[in-house]
Amino acid sequence: MLAYFFAVGLYLNPHEIPSPLLNKQAPAFVLPTLTNANATFSSENLRGRPWILNVWASWCAACRDEHALLLELARSNNIMLVGLDYKDSDAQANNMLLHLGNPYNIIVTDKDGLVGIEYGVYGAPETYFIDSNGIIKYKKVGALTHQDLYEKLIPLIRGF
Amino acid sequence: MKKYAISVLYLCLVVFYTSTFGQEKINDIEIQTRISSLSQELRCLVCQNQTLAESNTPLARDLRNQIKTLMQEGMTDQQVLEYLVARYGDFVRYRPPFKGKTAILWLAPFILLIFSLCTLLYTIKNRNSQR
Numbered sequence: 001m002l003a004y005f006f007a008v009g010l011y012l013n014p015h016e017i018p019s020p021l022l023n024k025q026a027p028a029f030v031l032p033t034l035t036n037a038n039a040t041f042s043s044e045n046l047r048g049r050p051w052i053l054n055v056w057a058s059w060c061a062a063c064r065d066e067h068a069l070l071l072e073l074a075r076s077n078n079i080m081l082v083g084l085d086y087k088d089s090d091a092q093a094n095n096m097l098l099h100l101g102n103p104y105n106i107i108v109t110d111k112d113g114l115v116g117i118e119y120g121v122y123g124a125p126e127t128y129f130i131d132s133n134g135i136i137k138y139k140k141v142g143a144l145t146h147q148d149l150y151e152k153l154i155p156l157i158r159g160f
Numbered sequence: 161m162k163k164y165a166i167s168v169l170y171l172c173l174v175v176f177y178t179s180t181f182g183q184e185k186i187n188d189i190e191i192q193t194r195i196s197s198l199s200q201e202l203r204c205l206v207c208q209n210q211t212l213a214e215s216n217t218p219l220a221r222d223l224r225n226q227i228k229t230l231m232q233e234g235m236t237d238q239q240v241l242e243y244l245v246a247r248y249g250d251f252v253r254y255r256p257p258f259k260g261k262t263a264i265l266w267l268a269p270f271i272l273l274i275f276s277l278c279t280l281l282y283t284i285k286n287r288n289s290q291r
Contacts, residue, residue, distance in 0.1 A: 020249040087218065113222045120247035122205035122219055 019120055019139045026053070026130045027118035031108035034085055034093055041108050048132055050157065051080035054104070055116065055126040058085075058092040063125045066143035067100050073149060074103035079157050083107040086116050086124050129156050191231045198237050199224060202244065203252050211254065 021027075030042040054070060056063040074081055083104035085093045090109060097107075110116055119128070122141070127148075129138035138156055140148055196213055202223075204215035212220050223244070230240050244252050256262045 020246060113219070114226070117222065117226055117247060120249070122248065 019136075019141075021120055021136050022139060024136055026128070026134050026136050027115070029108070029110075029115045029118070031084075031110060031115060034083075034090060034107035034109050037090060037109070041106055046080060046082070046130070047134060049080060050129070050131050051082055052153070052157075053082050053084060053119070053128040053130060055084045055086050055119070055121050055124050057088040057124050058096040059088065060086075060124040062143040064096075064100065066125055067103070069144050069146065069149050070103035071101050073153065074105075077154065077157050081105050084115065084119075085109045086121065087111065087113045127153070129153060131156075191228060194231055194237060195224060195227050198227065198240060201241075201254055203254055205248060205252065 026043070028043045030040050033039050033041050052073075070081070073079070081104050083106070085107055087110065093107075093109070108115075113121075119126070125143055127138075127140045127144055128136055131137050138152060140152070144153070199213035200211050202212035204210045204212050204217060204220045206217045206219050207215055210220075212223055227240055227244075230243060235243070241253070250256050250262075256265065258266050
């Protein structure tokens, strides 16, 4: 019996916390955009179509790791990719995108991390797939892998 | 007369201060105690072996601030706990609730206890009858 528990424990990742938000309505937000801090973008604008939310920051090393995959995703798929720049400075965020490229259709800035709390963000990067009814269908904590992109996200996108 | 006027003025000031700022201070202290006792029960999600009270990660600080805001808005401890569980899941609690998935966690010690007591009684009985 002990051996069984150890065997199961070996394959569990303690950093992957099951999200209670899966299959729930995505929290709504109105936030300033990165391109213009005086303009705001509301998640209401996304109603009726599927979209991807990617939580990132220029200070987050793992976000750089997954950046190439996000560019790949944006190039090869027609999906609304929303970036949530989490607790970051606008200048540094813009600088990172200037060097690495910008995969996002729109970027909103969450300076105090309050929208992050609404989404249960505890470690950037995080990626969510939200369907056309506004329901969270997928959540990944940590950098996206090639496998996540091609076996989870893209099938979800193609499904709609 | 002048002395008397000054004391009255002073008294007024004290009454004014305690009635306006005093109450706020008391509420503040009350909320601080509630935050620290509640955050003993909550796990810091970044450094998972620390409580939210001990941790100094930015997320823990943000969450403590958010808890404070919610309490100032009038939420009870239970409501704040539910707010956090709705976003971060049961994992945020140090004492997991009893439900299907956690039943074995709560029941296993008792099952093991009963099982070992039965084995003990059985062995003793066997030994006695052998004699």
